[in-house]
Amino acid sequence: MITERLSSDYVEMRFGPRWTYISCVRRFVASFFMIGLSDKERAEQISMAASELLENAVKYASEEEGYLKISIAKADNEVDVCVKNKAEPHHINTLRRELALIQSGQPEAVYLKKMEEAAMTEGQSRLGLIRILFEAGARLRLEVNDGEVSIHAIFKLEAA
């Protein structure tokens, strides 16, 4: 795994999408933002979002590379957690539907409904995105470009 602090504005990591790296990245991101923001709650929310997005990438990526970029947009007072990976078209379509669904209602009601539905079915939880939206209070944005999926979890920071 290569970790590079490129500027004061973003942190970027590229690594083989191995499950065992995820907890290590989560702890790093939490520590990094704990120091940078002096806000334990926000740091833990950002690290949880990075962890959930990376779990999805490892589960659904079609190629052997994971990419995480966390940018701090000082002008907008925002942190953008972006995970990018190649994915098969049917996974991309599922993701589009999923995102449209969870953004269509009141977040807590959608979260509870998704939990109830997930309990009745076998397989993956599919609770990661709605968890980021509801529990961490982030906005979610999806970009698809030539089979490459980027999911952004965007956090508004308290004004300094």
Place this chain on the structure above:
Amino acid sequence: MSNDRGFIPPLKVDTLTILPLLDGDTLRVAMSGAVEMRDPGEVLNPYWTLIDDEALRQNLKIVELDVRDLNFMNSSGILTLVRWITRCKSHGSGYGLVLQYDRNVTWQRSSIPTLAKLAPNVVVSAEIDG
């Protein structure tokens, strides 16, 4: 997994440890470490089912799940609790499930009260400072 006396063994897998302790008609279940494996349902679903079965068999009044020393739970781990709560809700007059959490731990403060809302008649969340 349980013996004749209904004792439920501890569970240790990866970074997660679960210690159950029977105290009168209350079963206290303490979790520590982290739930961050790829498929926690593989080990946790059967374990929660075992606890559920024993709690019913022994007519326990309360099962306390203490997650205060659990530093993280991924969404697949959350789903195992959702399955347990759903099962618990279906019993009607079974035991009460108390989810104890530390309000100073961000994931616990946001996840646990939401879980309790799935079955407000049988599940309560108990916030503790530390």
